[in-house]
Amino acid sequence: MSGFIINVDFSLHETSKKRSDGNQKHQRFVRRRRFLERKGFLKKKQLPAPQQQSHPAPKGQVSHQGQPRKKRLAETGTDQDSFHTSGFSHAPRTLPKGKDGCRVVQVGRAVDSSSQLTCFPSKVKKVAGSMKSLAGVHREALLSEYDSGLSAAPISSKSSKLVAIDCEMVGTGPGGRSSDLARCSIVNYHGDVVYDKYIRPIHPITNYRTRWSGIRKHHMKSAVPFKTAQKEILKLLAGKVVVGHAIHNDFKALKYFHPKMATRDTAQIPLLNRRAGFPEHEAASLKRLTKQLLHRDIQVGRDGHSSVEDARATMELYKMIETEWEKHLALSRQQE
Numbered sequence: 001m002s003g004f005i006i007n008v009d010f011s012l013h014e015t016s017k018k019r020s021d022g023n024q025k026h027q028r029f030v031r032r033r034r035f036l037e038r039k040g041f042l043k044k045k046q047l048p049a050p051q052q053q054s055h056p057a058p059k060g061q062v063s064h065q066g067q068p069r070k071k072r073l074a075e076t077g078t079d080q081d082s083f084h085t086s087g088f089s090h091a092p093r094t095l096p097k098g099k100d101g102c103r104v105v106q107v108g109r110a111v112d113s114s115s116q117l118t119c120f121p122s123k124v125k126k127v128a129g130s131m132k133s134l135a136g137v138h139r140e141a142l143l144s145e146y147d148s149g150l151s152a153a154p155i156s157s158k159s160s161k162l163v164a165i166d167c168e169m170v171g172t173g174p175g176g177r178s179s180d181l182a183r184c185s186i187v188n189y190h191g192d193v194v195y196d197k198y199i200r201p202i203h204p205i206t207n208y209r210t211r212w213s214g215i216r217k218h219h220m221k222s223a224v225p226f227k228t229a230q231k232e233i234l235k236l237l238a239g240k241v242v243v244g245h246a247i248h249n250d251f252k253a254l255k256y257f258h259p260k261m262a263t264r265d266t267a268q269i270p271l272l273n274r275r276a277g278f279p280e281h282e283a284a285s286l287k288r289l290t291k292q293l294l295h296r297d298i299q300v301g302r303d304g305h306s307s308v309e310d311a312r313a314t315m316e317l318y319k320m321i322e323t324e325w326e327k328h329l330a331l332s333r334q335q336e
Contacts, residue, residue, distance in 0.1 A: 159189035163236065164243040164315035166307040167250040168213040176207025181226065181253040182215045185307035186236055187315055195236055196308055198223040214304025230254060243318045245286040245310070261333075264325075266314050271321045271328075286310060289317055 165186050169179040180201035186194045198215070200223035208215050224232075234256060243264045244250050251257055266272060266289065270280035276292040278284045287299045290313045298313055299305050318325075 161239075162189045162241050162243060162315070162318075163187065163194060164311045164318070165237070165247070165250055166244065166311040166314065167253050168215060168305060168307050169249075169253055170201065170205045170209055170213055170215050171207030172201055172203040172205055174206070176205075176209070178203070179249075179253060180205070181229070182208075182213060182219075182223075183307050184229065184233055184250075184254070185311045186233070187308065187311045189315065189319075191312045191315060193308055195233060197229060197232075199229040200225050202226050210304050211302060212304055214306060230256070243314055245314045245317075246283070261329075264318055266317050269318075269321065269325060271325055272317060275321070286313060286317075293317060293320060 163186050165184070167181055167185075168183040170176075170182040172178045172180045180203060181199050182201060182205070183196075183198050185196040188194050198219045200220055205220070208217065210216055233254060237256075237258060241262045241264060242258050243266065245265065246267045247263060247265045266286070267283050272289060272293070273280050273282060273284055276284065276289055278288070278292075287297075290296060290298050294313065294316055298309050
C-alpha cells in the first residue's frame, strides 16, 4: 500500500495571529487616545495623522521599520513610538531651538508642560490697539514682551517661571503730580534678588516722595537711565509669570504691558482676603495682608518703603494660595 504525503499550510494561521496582535495594539492606542480626549488633554486638531501604508525606504536610506525598539533608540536618539502620558505630548521631549534661543513649537503639536514657554520672534509684534490702554498712558508708548526685541529667559522648572516685582516712583512735572520710575526690584520664587537698581527718570524729579519711596537725591548719582533699565527689566520678565501687588502701577511706570494670563496680582485675589478675614472684593494693602498672614511688619518707619522687601512679601503671599488659585484659574479658562 503506497504511503500518503500530507502537506499542511500554516501560513494562514500565522497571518491571522499577526493581524490579531496588530489589532490589539491599535485598540489599546485608540483607547488611550479617547481617554485623553475625554480629559481634554488631546483636541481633535492635535490627533495624529492617519497611518499610511509603509513604503520601502529609498535607495541609500536606512529604514527603521521592523527593527527592535532599543536598536532604533540607539540609532536615532529618540523614541518615536513612546506615548508620553506624563506631559501628553506626541512629539519628542527635546524641542528644536530657534535663532533667538527660544524653543520652537511645531504647529499642531502639544507641548510638555515642563518645557519652555512659547516665545514669539522679535519681528512679530502684538497689536497694541487690541489691548486696553492703561490710564494716562498712550498705547503707542507701551511695549509688550513680544515687541521689546528681547528673547525670553530660559525656563527649566515651574518655580523658575515665577518672579515678583515691585517698583518705587518719584514725582515729576508741575507739583510732582506725575509718577516716574526711580527703583525696580525683582525677586525669584525663593525670594532671591534677581534685579535691584535705582533708575534715573526721563523727566526732572520735582518730588522725591522719600516718605514712601525711600528715594533720595544721592541715589540718582549712580542711577541707570530709564531706557537702559527698561530693556534689562523686560528681558527678565519675558516668558515669565509675574507676581505683584496692584501690579498695574508697576507696569505703567515701566511703560509696558504683560499678558494677563501670565500676571498674578495679589491685590485682586479674593482667596487671600478670605484667609486674612477681609472682605473678598476689598483692595487690601500689601502691608495689611503681610501683617495678617505672614505675621510681620513692613513699610514701617520714616525711611520709606523697600521694594525688595515688598517684592518678597508679595511672592510669599502668592505661594500661600498658589495651588488653589492656579486650579481656579485653569477651571475659569476651560469654562471660557
